[in-house]
Amino acid sequence: MLKVRGLCKRFGGLTVTDQLNLDVGAKELHAIIGPNGAGKTTLINQLSGELFPDEGSIEFDGCYVTGMRPDQRALAGLARSFQISSVFPVFSALQNVMLAVQAQQGHSFGSWRSVLSDTRLTAPAYQALEEVGLAQQAHTPVNEMAHGARRQLELAMSLATGPKLLLLDEPMAGMSQYESDQVTELLLKLKSRYAIVLVEHDMNAVFALADRVTVLVYGRSIICAEPDVVRRDSAVQAAYLGDEKDRIGEVAQ
Amino acid sequence: MHEIVNNSPRWPATNANASRLEHLSASVNWTAAILILVLALVPMAASAIGELYYVTLMTRALIFALAAVGLNLVLGYGGLVSFGHSVYLGIGVYTVGIMMDHGITNAWLQLAAALLIGTIVAGVIGALSLRVKGVGFIMITLAFAQLLYFFCVGLRDYGGDDGFSLNGYSDFGLFQLGDNNTLYYAVLAVLAFTLLWVSRLISARFGMVIQGCKSNERRMVALGFPVFRYQWAAYVLSALICVVAGFFIVNLTRYVSPAYMQWTVSGELIVMVVVGGIATIVGPVIGAIAIVLFEEFASHAAFGLPGNADAFIHEHWLGALGVVILIVALCLKQGLYGSLFKRSARRA
Amino acid sequence: MLTWNVLLMQVLNGLQWGLLLFLLSAGLTLVFGIMNFVNLTHGSLYMMGGYFGAYAYGQTHSFWLACMVAVVGAAIVGVLLDRLVAASLYSRDHLDQVLATFGLILIFNELVRIVWGGNTSVVNPPEMLTGSVEIFGLRYPLYRLMIIVVGLLVSGLLYFIIHRTRIGMLIRAGATNTKMVSALGVNIKRLNLIVFAAGALLAGLAGVLNAPISAIQPGMGEPILILALVVIVTGGIGSIKGAFYGALLIGMADMVGRAFLPIAMTEFFGRAAAQLTGPAIASMGIYLLMAIVLIARPQGLFGGRHA
8 A cells, every 4th residue: 555665854964764665555554663753753744745755755555646745645545643633623523524524525616505514524524523432522612622532533534534544643642541542442443444554652552553563763664573573673672762662671571 | 713504413412512603603694684784774864864974984884894804705714814905906996997987887897807807816916925825925915916006006097196086987787886875785785795605605615625724724735625726716706805895996986096005905904804803704894884984983073072182183093093903903802793702712 | 328327326226225125124034034923013113213313313413313313212112012012912823913013003103293293304414424426437425325334234243143143043043943942041032022122223223324315204114114025025034144135136126127117118118108107117126026036936035944
């Protein structure tokens, strides 16, 4: 589904992405982990189209998308969620998701019919909200919603676009253990339906969900393998200092 | 705060919020209807008290209300601060004025020509301006407005800086705009229709996209919307509404002048929209009426104040307006109309 | 008509006008770029410089004293503006800023009318600067030459401050990342105040320097404000270098265009056409220039995040 070859990105003298290769299969959940500053968000931005790489190619679903704008990639089936919830505070949860649905339904020049009476929008939106467990808050204005609910909404919006691949940028950021577990449950459900690229710090989630794990250090992929292999790899353990290393060690126990 | 038209389906989800929003929208549409009704009574009221001048005054207010409603489309709902919308007033004024000068009084032809020119100009300016975000956009729209202002000043054959006056008025076939009352009702009708159309538009797909772009453009792009074309369309649409306002203004004043295209007029339009209440349907109307009436009374009314205070106020009412604008900008963020509804949701 | 002398005269005039514009644009571009603040009141600060200078001149008949009063006065007004109004607007969105500063323009114009009346005030250049000097065979007014010199000195000073001093570094850093700079312990509010006041000072200087050449009247700030806006948009918002080259470019284009375009029009299109559009083309010229630059490079010539 996703083939990345030789991806390079430099900011001035700093190489943030260094000859990166990545393969993600059609129903695979591929996690990307790495210490802070490894270039994970830059990688996501290049995959989604907000940044253009200096070198390399990105092939999605058989098409080279390296030069495509983010909106074009979204229409091609590459959906992305944001690390810091990027939603529409003025609207209700339902309206947020309806916008996501609307994007995929051709042009949006309709000027007379109210969107709330348009079941082509409301039905899929409501379905997406149910999927992530937000159906109860469908009509709540987003700026009244709690942080955890907003992260769920973030996810619902990405789902509502009917994507082929989900780029999830730290979906569990800022969540409590309970909330993280819920999201992990959800992602397990979704695993079989989409290709997923998951950037996360929460190691429990990563090792519970991932089919394969890529470890990113200073923009380079130092290993790409099944979770068990990664967790035992000495280079990975060396790359992580302090907390992370202990956590990997704990999980390994 | 987003306004939703009154027909949301019954989801099993908690409807407390839904009905509150519904109620809000219902009252909003009622407000528009009542406002139009009240305004329709003005000519009768004016002749009843024998002050026919008020009809002309209110016509002017309604024309600016129309322009403000147009600006609100990009400014309030779209979040694009255009400092050059007076240009489109000018396009309406000059196209109609020049045609009238050459003997073409057919209103339909005049409107068609004005709208065509307006579309081309707005299309070009919009396309160039939207390439730049944030502060740059404001400045570029201002600069383009200046460009066209000087172009019109340079039209020596048409009075240049001073402009020229007209003898005729537009003829719709069934009626002419030569009579004060007819003009008033024509403007009111167009305003009413525009309000209706904008309120439908805002709740429709196009309106949602525009508001989405204002709220979080990055997300809109990530969802797959080609943002540029929708903002462009909204810009052109708002410009055309101002062109129609220009068509009416030249019929009201029977004078063609580049003064309508000055950047201060653009500023005044923005003031009207914000003072009334941005991103509301009737806000701009209320703001326009308020500002035009303020201008009128501050510079002419007898307040009965001691000493030279009256004359002082007449002389320096612009300064008073400046103070009002400053206060609104600093404190009264929701505008006059917006503040009437204590919205719990903060502005995006 | 197109003699060497006339051309040189216009080029020098363009240089002088451009440098004057730069004085105004430098402060403006920093405020726009670093503080992300749409400040339309900048033209009013220019006007206050002119009026303070005129007042001081009226009292003392000393040009140099008038300059000092103007500069200090404008800076004080700038500080007051920042503390009282601007500080609460920095975090607001551009619409609020446009509105507030637009209201302030109206207030300033009226204030000036109330205090000094609507008539034009006069400032005369100092004795030693009347008269002219020979440059390459052209007799050029000494006063305008002085403006050129002052303009270049200020430009040099600004360059030095921005690129070689600590405060300049902070200003440039503040342009890129305000939060980071304040996290480093720098008082952002004070930095903003300094930038704002410095801009006001320069605007006041421009106002008093231009006073002997142009009219001091209510509303004199707005036309030049718009030109300054064109300059910073063309040069790149936030970039002093952009303001410098942009101002020179626009200043030259304006002067040379106004002087020669009507002539060129007559040459190529005949008298009638020139009569019809000549002056208009000249005024439109700079806006067309800006449009062309923006088509090629939307962020301006030196746009991006540099001071």
